[in-house]
Amino acid sequence: MMQNHLTVDLGSRSYPIDFGQKLISTLGQRLRSLALRGQTVVITNETIAPLFLAQVETSLRDAGYPILPILLPDGEIYKNNNTLQQIYDRLLEHRMERSTILIALGGGVIGDMTGYAAATFLRGVDFVQIPTTLLAQVDSSVGGKTGINHPLGKNLIGAFYQPRLVVCDLDSLATLPRREFVAGMAEVVKYGLIHDRDFFYYIRDHLEAINRLTPEPLLTVLHTCCAIKGRIVSADERESGQRALLNFGHTFGHAIETLTGYDQYLHGEAVGMGIVMAADLSRRLGWLGQEEWLDITQIIRRVGLPDKIPPLSIDAVLEAFSRDKKVHGGRPRFVLLQGIGRAVVTADVPESLLIEVIRDHASG
Ligand code: NAD
Ligand code: GLY
Numbered sequence: 001m002m003q004n005h006l007t008v009d010l011g012s013r014s015y016p017i018d019f020g021q022k023l024i025s026t027l028g029q030r031l032r033s034l035a036l037r038g039q040t041v042v043i044t045n046e047t048i049a050p051l052f053l054a055q056v057e058t059s060l061r062d063a064g065y066p067i068l069p070i071l072l073p074d075g076e077i078y079k080n081n082n083t084l085q086q087i088y089d090r091l092l093e094h095r096m097e098r099s100t101i102l103i104a105l106g107g108g109v110i111g112d113m114t115g116y117a118a119a120t121f122l123r124g125v126d127f128v129q130i131p132t133t134l135l136a137q138v139d140s141s142v143g144g145k146t147g148i149n150h151p152l153g154k155n156l157i158g159a160f161y162q163p164r165l166v167v168c169d170l171d172s173l174a175t176l177p178r179r180e181f182v183a184g185m186a187e188v189v190k191y192g193l194i195h196d197r198d199f200f201y202y203i204r205d206h207l208e209a210i211n212r213l214t215p216e217p218l219l220t221v222l223h224t225c226c227a228i229k230g231r232i233v234s235a236d237e238r239e240s241g242q243r244a245l246l247n248f249g250h251t252f253g254h255a256i257e258t259l260t261g262y263d264q265y266l267h268g269e270a271v272g273m274g275i276v277m278a279a280d281l282s283r284r285l286g287w288l289g290q291e292e293w294l295d296i297t298q299i300i301r302r303v304g305l306p307d308k309i310p311p312l313s314i315d316a317v318l319e320a321f322s323r324d325k326k327v328h329g330g331r332p333r334f335v336l337l338q339g340i341g342r343a344v345v346t347a348d349v350p351e352s353l354l355i356e357v358i359r360d361h362a363s364g
Pocket of ligand 1: 076
């Protein structure tokens with residue numbers, strides 16, 4: 001069995017991330033080894049429960065944990081206040097106490113909601129992440145951003161609240177629909193682009209094996225992404241500085257998601273398009289060489305992300321930028337590349353260049 005782990009260093013709130021195969025079946029022992037005691041509540045959805053819930057329950061039961069499963073409907077549209085209320089209702093009906101451990105079994109939707117329920121139920125109970133999508137394994141399960149959507153926007157209600165443990169079981173990716181896996185690869189490519197040039201070229205050189213879910217390169221991918229994210233989160237948990245680099249490709253990506261009504265593209269697909277646009281902006285500023293630019297567009301295509309950006313109105317994109325969370329003093333800020341592996345945040349972008357990029361990529 002292949003195994004590996006690393007620690008997200010946050011002082012007394014530090015926590016391990018375990019990577020490997022067949023890890024779900026060791027969950028109960030792992031909780032014991034971390035001295036987590038209490039009633040466990042496994043929060044998952046109707047799609048994931050038939051795949052993994054029995055394994056999780058067996059492992060917890062064998063280690064002596066009482067278990068309450070909570071099954072939610074599947075979908076981003078349920079990441080809202082009503083579903084959160086259902087979680088609180090079940091916890092209260094079953095008289096859950098402060099020692100309760102909430103376990104998120106699923107993708108980013110389940111992880112974000114469970115984390116927020118854990119942050120708020122009885123003013124905070126322990127929680128554990130078992131991410132089952134690539135996006136959740138390399139991004140959303142690590143770093144403690146939790147929350148729900150509001151009718152006026154995504155992820156507007158939430159809290160920073162760190163898990164006690166993250167368990168990334170490679171085997172869970174075997175059942176993930178291909179389109180979801182490819183969307184997660186946009187975030188994987190992002191880590192190489194913002195922080196680690198060698199990793200970017202490692203992905204390029206091992207792409208076929210990664211796509212076939214070959215354990216060794218996949219483990220390298222998960223470990224490297226989480227190590228980069230863990231280091232950034234340790235240095236800037238609440239995003240007052242370098243954590244913003246994790247949003248590379250997201251300013252353009254969010255604009256595409258907003259303007260296409262959130263139902264045409266998966267988040268990672270929009271981020272893939274955003275990466276291409278942000279890289280092109282970096283190139284036009286003279287910060288990124290032509291060869292590196294070609295390497296980026298080629299990897300986005302080879303990963304299988306959409307290489308055509310939908311037609312968008314320039315004014316609508318500029319308007320969406322002005323509503324982006326990263327706006328500072330009225331000016332949108334962009335994460336851009338000064339070469340592969342080196343990202344910076346800047347508001348110093350001439351509008352004429354922005355317009356050129358939007359026009360050339362999203363003109364239909
Ligand atoms: P998701 O949670 O909706 O999962 C995608 C789909 O795959 C769902 O239908 C799910 O039921 C299914 N699924 C999950 N695991 C499966 C498996 N192993 N086999 C088969 N089907 C499986 O989507 P996601 O991409 O994981 O997460 C997106 C969410 O994450 C968004 O709400 C986004 O806001 C959030 N997010 C949060 C952070 C953060 O830092 N907290 C970062 C990025 C994204
Ligand atoms: N997904 C971006 C962050 O966690 O900061």
